[in-house]
Amino acid sequence: MPLKHVAQLPKSYLLCAFLRVFLTCLPQTGYIHPDEYFQSIEPLAEKSLNVKVNKPWEFNVTFPLRSVTPLYFTTGLSFQILKLVDTFLTYQFDVSLATPYFTILFPRLLMTGLSFAVDWSLYRICLANSEKCKSRCLILSTSYVTLVYATRTFSNVIELLLFALLLYYVAESLIFSNINIRQREYINKRYKAAETLGEKAKFHKLRLYLENDSLRSYFTIATIVTVGFFNRPTFVAYAISPVFFWLYRGIGFKSIVSLQFHLRTVVFVASTVPTVVFFVVVDSFFYGYLTWGEIGMLEVSINNFVVTPWNFVKYNINAENLAEHGVHPRWLNMLVNVPLLFGVLAFLCYSNLVELLRSIWQCKYHHLPSVRSIRGLMTASILFPLALLSFVPHQEPRFLLPLILPLVYLYGPSIWPEQVDVVVKPTDGYKPGESRRREPNSLLKAECSALSRV
Template sequence: MLLKSNILKAISFKNPVQLPLSYWLLVCLRFLLTVVPQRGYLHPDEFFQNVEVIAGDIFGIDVSKTWEFDPQFPVRNILVPKLLVGPPLYLIRFINPYTKFYLNIDLKTPYYLLVIPRLFICLLSFINDYCLYRICVLYGQNYKNRLKIFATSYVVLVYCCRSFSNTFEMMFFSMLLLFVAECMSFSDKVIYHDEFLRQKYEQAKTPVEKVKLFKLQTHLPEHSLNRVIVLATLVVVGIFNRPTFVGFALSPIFFWLHRGLGSKVIGFKDFNFRIFTFILCGIPTFIVMVIVDSVYYGYLTLADVDSMQVNWDNWVVTPLNFLRYNMDKKNLTRHGLHSRWMHVAVNVPLLFNVLGAIAILHCLSNVYRFMRGQYSKLPRIQSITGLMLFSVTIPVAILSAFPHQEARFIIPILVPLVYLYGNHLQSNETDGPGYKKLKNYLLYTWYILNLLLTLFYGFIHQGGIYPFTNSLHYEIKSTYGMHTHVITTHSYSIPTYLLQLEDTKRIWTNRATGHKYRLSPSTFIMKFGSMPTKDLLETIDYVLTDAEMLLHKRQRKYRFYVATPCSLERDIELEATKYPYIKLVEAFSYYPHFCSEALPQFPSRSDRHCLEKTDILPELVDLNVIQRISCYMKRFCYKIYSVHTTSNT
């Protein structure tokens, strides 16, 4: 028992809370940026893959469910978002009556509906920090520098505080790395003591000495199946969250299975037994996930269970549907096809800038050493460096095999990336003057680039959609029952749950009469992609005509908005001249708003649209460079037009 306690003590953690003040300031910054709030809009999936759907279930409101949640062919698991996004939404539903009554604060408004779930996810994001910290301490690495590098990444400040399934994938991956790293360290120490005692046993000359050594050997703690239940459960949950988790889990699980293989005490028998046990321990979680999805999507009902008429058609395996969908290149074409080198050449530098460049150079160096046969200079297959290196390269390589590649798909590799190369940005006493200067330059580059990218993706990218949604929410609530038509083009979709619209698909029952009825919709959000201006005006004409008919026949008042990037202002107003009975009036605009779907053109020296409408146009406009740049920057905004007929204006 004494030997067992000594081994456990050897891998215990010292000074668990000695974190630098700069890191705690960065912690506060992460919360502050979340509360502000960040009005930037990274991708529709940050809402429509999780919080939009869960909010509809919890609040009973009208939401926009994407094709991924189509009961005919569902590809998204519902349990993971329910567990990770559900608690803050349930909290809002529970305490909102009290905050309204006692504090006069309505939590069902866009600000709180946006910020409270993000705060909860922001809190969960510290799982990544904690896992990085524990791994560093476990292997005697400088955790202070690495934590500061990690906490200043814009991936952490922006992506990790949003409800992306990739954000959850990053947390699962970080936990998987920590558990495997702990198992590797523990196994190394147990195997070392086991081999040492075996050697001493063989060298012992007396029976008494052999008995003592044998007893010591039997007191060694078990390690072969350490964390097997936790690891198997984590892998299954991660795969149901995003089937791409297979690529991330491959390296850690391989290293967990490979612990001690080749030593005198661990053989292929142990390796095979670990695989069998791991698969066996993952089955219960797999069954639970399948049952939850099958019930949620209506494949399995209580009537089926009561009648014992359950067959293969009553089950749905969402990861399998996900793979079936993505194996068809026609489906991927709808979402955009990219070159196979997109992740390595573009997304890695974009997400991780300096660290990404160092990682690419280091991987190329290892490939060169491998080709030259310099195997001794490569990381050991059972070392923590080997685990982290493979945890960076294997996921990127696997995801690069698919032609649809978005930057957020590879954000989970940030933790192993910082562990491997975080210290490359911090100078130490052994570095020469030139090397210290280079490291300081790389460190400042890291800080500056991440600051700029935080501002861009956190506040500028599609930054006009949230404030417009906020204004729209209050307008709808202030004039209940008035028809509201909104057309958006060349921008991301409005998160419908922020508007808190009543569910028009639900059947209501009058308690007094027992009569069943369904509410008629009064708000119509029409989301178009990069619709040509000509088609946009035709759609406006159609919607306006229909609204005017309801106004004259049923006295149904309406408001009609068209939301587009400011860069389309000239084209829309020019096309609108072909419809003399349509009046487009600028209601408001929001700045800044960057939209890659409609980038503005840099104005020429004679561009009259750069002048204020109140200015008297001279015969010849001659703009200098400063005026042209100022004009160009002002076009990065989100313009909202109020649509009327000329008879109403």
């Protein structure tokens, strides 16, 4: 975020941001789960640092379950930076960084830096929706998830970052479409009501100024979903709600036909193809299924490519395989893992869930979040992933890390309500107790009048 906006955040947030980096640099001899080493540092350390490793079973060449491509942009990048810094310090000062401490520190520092993408996404969503952001950003920065998990080299942390970015781009598209569609409908209404050719020409000109919102950020969203799927196929559980909200934008307005839903679906699916091809090719080279010699001899077949998410799904649908890792009760996420990770936010979420169920039971559907609102997007982005992942027999707290952003957005202000900085007194003759009905498109009319003079 721009420095001028960072300066507007409370000093306590900046202190927590510094604390996040400082704690990462402290010597840490323990771990949350061995996977923070086995699924990130071990696979690339052999090729990047020329050291002997114990390659995890998920990266077995005969049946690889994990895509190595995301690791090249996280752990692999940090190893390259480590090698450059080590070469410089060794040459200039005869000081070497080739130690276990720095081998672990550099990937963690990179993940810590990337974790601020979650802060940025939350801030931008609040800014786009004219919501207060100070309390939300502070609660996010002090959360157990951010300070402990988000600074580790888990694939779940990459999933958290991608989900935060996905929510931002979908929320921004949703807000933009809501505004754009209302403007379009108002202009169309005035165009039809215009009595002279001059007036019709003005409103036709205004229609040309409106930006097409139907496919907004389509390639970015498709790329994020594809990267998330290759990083962890469980990302589908998180992506399903935001993608549906993006596809469904504007459906129900007069100017939006249902055909646009199908058009967006086709474009979205087609936009995932370049990223899919890139990941499959990189993984195939890494695992030795594809070589430059075979390409040069034009001896390439379908057997030269490996699709790791497909292997991941085939492995995990086998109940016997899951039993080796531990089978948990379906209620573990709801009753244990969510409160463990999110604390007060979890109980506020459950309280709101009870209210939603009560509204449904009493047929008060108007009390439910709208499918066109950011609140509806965030609510669905909590409930659907939580429900889907609760059906998976193997459950761990780190699988739920991406839920932190929608939880903070919805329930953060309930923990720390922000005070209104400035009280603006009404200047339109309004008096307390009087009806304050205004023409719904008054601001839009003023904007259109200004545009018509262009």
